[in-house]
Amino acid sequence: MEALVKQKCTACHKDAPRVTEAEITELKPQIPDWNIVEVDGEARLERTYKFPDFQSALDFTNRVGAAAEDEGHHPALLTEWGKVKVSWWTHAISGLHRNDFIMAAKTDQIATEAS
């Protein structure tokens, strides 16, 4: 399987498939620092990144935003002094799609490049 970080998002529509438990087991090792959480009854991928100040947190937020625009798949971003919480899920299906795993891997790559 091609690494998640090299994959492209596909267009999401309301009939797009959610990831299965088997796919989660296969994909999750590529994004080991992400948690699968349930918010309002929907599964999301969540990770909080730490930074030394607000400006670096904001720069990271903007880089993740640019990657989201490139791929047409968008996160929730909560930027605070010294940290950014990133959440990925697919609104169209109220759950997790392969796109979310791809974007989580790309977010990790952005964080690595920034540090």
Ligand SMILES: C[C@H](O)[C@H](O)[C@H]1CNC2=NC(N)=NC(=O)C2=N1
């Ligand atoms: C038309 C456009 O591609 C869709 O509305 C996209 C935009 N970005 C999106 N982002 C996320 N996270 N979930 C979606 O369902 C979604 N839909």
